[in-house]
Amino acid sequence: MSLLLQGFMGTFEGAPYTVTKTHDNGLEEREYTPYKWAATKFVPNIDGDDPGQSTSPMFRRLFNYITGENETKQKIAMTIPVSTWVSTEKQGAEQSREMCFYIGQDIQDNPPKPTNEHVYIVERKPMTILTRKISGYPNETTWKQEYQNILEMAKDMNVDVDQTGYYQNGYDAPQKFINRRNELWLVKKPPQEP
Template identity: 35%
Template sequence: MALLHHVAALLVSVTVCLGTERAGVPPVAISSGSRDICKGLECPQFTVLNTTDKWELRHYPLTKWVATNATAMNKQEVGRTMFRRLFQYISGANAANVNIDMTAPVATKAIPGQGPNCESEFIMHFMLPFTYWQNPILPTNPAVYIVQTPPMDVYVRHFGGFATDDDYLENLATLSTDLSTAEIAVEGSFFFMAGYDGPYTFINRRNEVWIVKQ
């Protein structure tokens, strides 16, 4: 599987270099007891299509985000810079000079480089609150932009703790191997890392890796 080869290269890199759907009316954030993984924050709507002891398959409809990107050997090098840009946007660095509520998760799309000694592209996303979907407020920082992800089905593996690059990549490798063993076809050129908690949440933290189904 192509993604598994990319994951192997990224694991080496850590130590060596490391829509077709209409926007319409915004959907309602999921909130159903234990399934409220966003802990009171607005988050992308999704439908669970299948669950095993190794992964969960979800369908996400078209979703609107504010995003920024950077290129580096690993996410740790640029994560704080990207987060700061997006946090400044929701804190008033936008065309309306208004504060915008934080959402969950912080989702980072990773497009691995082609070898162990080349950089990868990282695109960090905050979901726009649903009230802004039809008329998004534009950022004032040219490095920040509004984007939408098309409808997609994703395989998800979750884990706890304060996630490092190593943790995401190890869980990604496990998920990729499990899907390959099950002969499930997936998108092999990128994946997502998702974190649901702020820095002052110390227990019951949730992190996820997403691989898009072909």
């Protein structure tokens, strides 16, 4: 099935999670277990000067991986979400970003090795996140505002979250114009040991 048709029909396989709580303020609490993801980081001087201006080079590297740029030349189904870790801590003049595609269950145990030196396979740690759905086509201003919104809601709930960064997640193909799903994830810190 083509990506365009998948985008309209919503047939992408999604990274599994469990909803553990829905809060009165609209935030959803979810648990994600460890899964493998294909990943790439923003590469200064190759991807441009500002990681917030264009994620296209990172997306293109991952898309090339799933369309055959791997050791077995295997075609891999597109999945959701396209998930990007955004560091809130500046590293020199750069802001660290890592974009990931979830590896589907059919090859989760043994994904083919990428042939591009800037693409690699990671296994994300288990995490509990706070999120809510937002629509449209978020830009950097929208994401930063949503980060502040969820951060404030977490503080009001006395929930301690990791403030070193957040995940930007898109679930739809660009050609889907209505009922779009985007989410910003903040990772909940585990309770402190007494």
